[in-house]
Amino acid sequence: MSVRSRFSNKAPVSHERASLLLLLIAFVDASGRGLFLAGATFFYTQVVGLSSVQVGIGLGLAGLCGLVCTVPIGRIADRLGAARVLAVLQVWRMLGFLIYPFVNDFYAFLLIACFIGCVEQAVWPIIQTLVGAAVKSDAYVKTMSKVAIVRNVAYMIAAGVFAIVVGVASSPNAVIGLLIANALAFLISAVLLVVAKLPQAAAREQVESALAAVAAHPLKNLNFLSLSLCNGILSLHQAVMTIAVPLWLLTKTQAPKALIGLILVVNGIMAITLQLMFSKRGNEVVHAARKHLYAGITLALSCAMVAMTTADQSPYLAAGILLLGCVVMTFGELWQCAGAWGISYYLAPAENRAYYLSVYALGANLMTVVFPAILPIAVVERGAAGWIGLGIVFALAGIATPLLARAASRQRAGSRSDDLRTQGAEA
Template identity: 25%
Template sequence: MTSHDPGSDPASRTTPPRSLVARLASSLADPVLRALVAATAVSRVGRGVFFAVTVLFFTQIIGLSAAQAAVVLAVSSGCGVLGSLLGGWLADRWSARRLSFAFEALGGVMLAAYAFAGDFVSALVLASLSGFLDSMGHSSRSAIIARGFAPERRVHARAVLRTVTNVSIAVGSGFGAIALALGTPEAYRIVIASGGLLCALGSLPLLRLTSAVDAPSRTALHDVRTETGSIDTDAASASRRDWNRRSPWRDPRYLLLSALSAVFGMQFGVAEFGVPLWITEYTEAPEVVVSVLLIVNTTLVVLFQVRASRGTHDVRVAGRVTMIAGWLMVGACLVYALAAGLPAWVAIVVLVCAMVAHTFAEILSQAGAWGLSFELADPVRAGAYQGVFGMGFSLGALASPIVVNATAITYGLAGWGMLAAIFLAAAIGIWMIARRAAASVPSF
């Protein structure tokens, strides 16, 4: 299928569906998206290297205990919470494209420096700086998307970038497997340094972006001039007060949306933390199934994320797909729970079915979250709004291992039921926000 509205082009009614590669290629006619895709493709290969080797590098090469490695990753996530907020705030005051370039380049250097880490303190410092800079870069990029595309194209752009991200991370994980196969400290350090340099190089395409993606000058917004050319101080003061009133922290609806989206975003923690532990501790399925489920997830996201995101710039559609995602997540939680105690081959089938439902819940919830996070934000403070929304997801990522362990891993079937109820409640809340927003007159 083509990436534009088929009803807008009579010829498209007779055009056969195109492949995923063809659809992505047609999207790259937009110079902003082309620059973002190029940057994402390179930098996420580097990130994929780290996803594959980081934990084992900490424990087997540096010699950290499992508890110390967990502390390093938790502190990194905590720094990401602050980075999300600060990155959006800065993107409303300075050039978002230059900030994104700087954050990506510096973040890549920090990742490359992992190769020289030798103890707990150095790993903690580097992980904290890396998480902080990566989150700042993500918020500034979200501000670029909010300003660089028409409303009906923003979610499509996010979907394309997420597809590219998944493919690139998979490629990076393949490079990381070289270090895992060789198992020597030198192999780990060379692969890590190479991954960090790739992340830094991924910042270069961002320099091709134009000033159109930057926020309007605050001076231009605040300095209201009279016909004689002098500054109207009363009007300028009123403009400054209006700027402050447009803060996301004064928008209860958006804050609630961010909080509920953060709760639903804990489904990533279910996949990354809960499912591997559930498989190894409670089911008869072999450990290799963890990798199989990751492949299933990545493949489905690559194939369906762009397609599933169409139309979710409409808040009604965004609310509906989030509600569907909520029910899918309920089903996934309960099916995961059923895998316990079954014969190995039956457990594998059950786990794959659960991951399919889980992945479509992920795809739809992300599409809905992107649409609502853009459409319910004040366009004048796009960076600040996206920073708050990103901060919510970072908090969800920080909390998810604790919540998943306290429910599913601790209480088994009953715990999975608790998780299902949490996800459904969050989806219902987001759906209600979308429904009320669609029925109300826009506030700005």
């Protein structure tokens, strides 16, 4: 008897109820995480007393731990069940955040940051795996859009709660209370995952053919790895929006500083209100890949718009161009997210879905770890040329994605045909 079957005593809930449960789990998870993200800098610098360099080193090493651990955790999720593994990860995160209040020096911070970092990046691919098993295939991208919307709403609420708490009682105890609330959210999420009987992916089958063997291991699949890299490049919009654009606005233009907050608010509102619309017709690899093409073009256009702003311009002209450029960048963000969900899901075999989705996430995770430190030097300090260069990289990633997706689709179709021929010969 398999490990998974020993824990399958009751029938899974319906697709509709499973979808609602996953939305609730996503909201609870993001609410807690959002509380911490909003107050992380305050906690690190004002409560623990770390320098910005120490924080950067700790978070960088934590990110590297996540890169190393994400794929093995995905493989474990395929064997033991995504819901069970995600529940364990939530308990792991809960323990880490309960220990955080006792951190009082750099080395303790480094240890706990890496402890949490080992599982942090693995959570999102496993949530995607659960959604893939819980809903019908043609509803996957739409459901992922709803999950993203719910998470964005939770993040905005959490940011508001943090602002109120710190405004009323800007003391270490108030921030520590938010850390405990974050840990509690992870505990609630874990309990929901244990109590709810969510549908599981198909059991892993033995791979017979050589072509199918390659398809079963995405780390050996060059087309899939290239798609992961292209998605990672396109996902840089987040670092560009939150790091490069604010730095450019503050150091290279006369635009009002308050514009930074307005840009982030507009981005959040657009992500919540438009994600479903941008996710339509994303239920096939070819359509999802086309969304990445649109993302690459619009992100390149937004970079060109930012490059048009200078220190000699009127503050209001620069502000208008930057705001419009960030609106265009948000269009690219919405297309990138929808395309990534479709490409990764429809190229992933059901029996290896968590493994595939974890590998696909490597591209974006790598960019998240590496590029925040590079963007200021490679883009902002190089002026307009840096923005044009970044735009070209975005465009090339967008153009390459449909070509790579078609090749990956043909490879996947070939592996399926090989499996059918093998099964026919055995019969």
